[in-house]
Amino acid sequence: MPDEFHLIVGGEGKLGTHLSETLRMQGHEFAATTRHKQPSDQRHHIYCDLNDGDTWENLPEASVAYICAGITSVEHCEIEPEETYAINVGQTVRLVEFLAEKDCRSVLISTNRVFDGNSEMPKTSTATSPTTEYGRQKVDVENRVLALPGGSVIRLSKVLFSDDQLISGWLTALAAGHEIKAATDMYQSPVSADLAVSALLSIGSEKEGGLFQLSATSDMSMLDIAGYVASSTDCKTSLINAISRIDLAGLERTGLHPDHLFPRHTTLDSSELSSEFGIMSPTVAESLQTLDGLRAIPGK
Numbered sequence: 433m434p435d436e437f438h439l440i441v442g443g444e445g446k447l448g449t450h451l452s453e454t455l456r457m458q459g460h461e462f463a464a465t466t467r468h469k470q471p472s473d474q475r476h477h478i479y480c481d482l483n484d485g486d487t488w489e490n491l492p493e494a495s496v497a498y499i500c501a502g503i504t505s506v507e508h509c510e511i512e513p514e515e516t517y518a519i520n521v522g523q524t525v526r527l528v529e530f531l532a533e534k535d536c537r538s539v540l541i542s543t544n545r546v547f548d549g550n551s552e553m554p555k556t557s558t559a560t561s562p563t564t565e566y567g568r569q570k571v572d573v574e575n576r577v578l579a580l581p582g583g584s585v586i587r588l589s590k591v592l593f594s595d596d597q598l599i600s601g602w603l604t605a606l607a608a609g610h611e612i613k614a615a616t617d618m619y620q621s622p623v624s625a626d627l628a629v630s631a632l633l634s635i636g637s638e639k640e641g642g643l644f645q646l647s648a649t650s651d652m653s654m655l656d657i658a659g660y661v662a663s664s665t666d667c668k669t670s671l672i673n674a675i676s677r678i679d680l681a682g683l684e685r686t687g688l689h690p691d692h693l694f695p696r697h698t699t700l701d702s703s704e705l706s707s708e709f710g711i712m713s714p715t716v717a718e719s720l721q722t723l724d725g726l727r728a729i730p731g732k
């Protein structure tokens with residue numbers, strides 16, 4: 433086995449794809465799991481289903497696995513708690529234990545939603561307080577992974593990908609002179625996909641394991657994010673209409689309180705990443721500037 437062979441579980445999801453591209457560009461040895469029987473990348477993709485333990489036998493020996501697979505919709509977890517718990521906790525823990533038996537340590541990707549979002553910058557030592565099924569599942573799976581030798585968890589808030597659907601849609605509409613809607617009472621503290629992957633790889637190189645967190649340094653409302661996007665692309669901010677989160681789809685179906693589906697605070701204290709790996713939290717503006725076509729606005 434090569435010195436460091438990386439395995440990405442969920443290699444065709446958003447984070448798994450970005451991690452695969454980064455490892456490929458950096459020339460690392462890796463394999464990435466897919467649920468497509470005819471994979472797009474024959475060299476690196478391996479068929480694997482969390483629900484089917486027989487497919488795990490196909491996995492190559494690896495020194496570190498990044499667990500990017502799972503049901504990631506807060507709404508879906510709320511509506512189908514048993515089905516999603518079985519995958520996000522039951523099967524994920526079984527796979528991580530299966531890998532640990534082969535001396536492969538795992539890095540689990542978790543979320544700010546292990547907290548209730550009532551206060552800014554919770555620390556890794558702050559007691560968890562999930563208010564959604566998704567958050568409760570992440571707490572359970574985190575605890576099981578951290579109990580294993582070399583097990584690591586990174587809690588991420590929003591990760592911004594270059595093809596972010598919402599922002600790309602806004603940019604297209606604004607450029608065409610169309611109005612857009614953005615919520616005044618919905619917040620994000622995004623980090624770029626590059627930064628999230630850099631943190632993952634740093635943690636993956638850490639053999640002791642541990643709990644880490646990463647978000648931007650503050651929350652920004654979606655209305656202010658839309659304003660930043662418009663200003664930094666020379667579009668008219670007058671095209672932005674302020675709405676409330678209660679006007680957005682999804683809330684009624686889940687039966688969740690608006691504060692639980694869209695928490696007021698999404699930031700995370702990232703001290704461990706900065707002290708152990710020198711990875712600093714960006715400002716929201718710095719994260720937004722990583723998107724194609726967005727330039728820095730002086731003073732922001």
Ligand SMILES: NC(=O)c1ccc[n+]([C@@H]2O[C@H](COP(=O)([O-])OP(=O)(O)OC[C@H]3O[C@@H](n4cnc5c(N)ncnc54)[C@H](OP(=O)(O)O)[C@@H]3O)[C@@H](O)[C@H]2O)c1
Binds near residue numbers: 482500
């Ligand atoms: N993106 C973010 O902003 C963010 C923020 C915080 C935490 N996270 C966490 O980061 C992780 C990755 O997120 P993401 O945004 O990359 O999610 P994503 O795009 O929804 O990808 C999820 C992946 O899981 C795979 N998957 C689902 N069920 C599976 C099963 N039964 N067996 C095998 N694979 C299965 C999917 O495969 P298919 O493509 O075949 O469906 C997909 O590749 C998740 O744990 C998420 O909770 C993400």
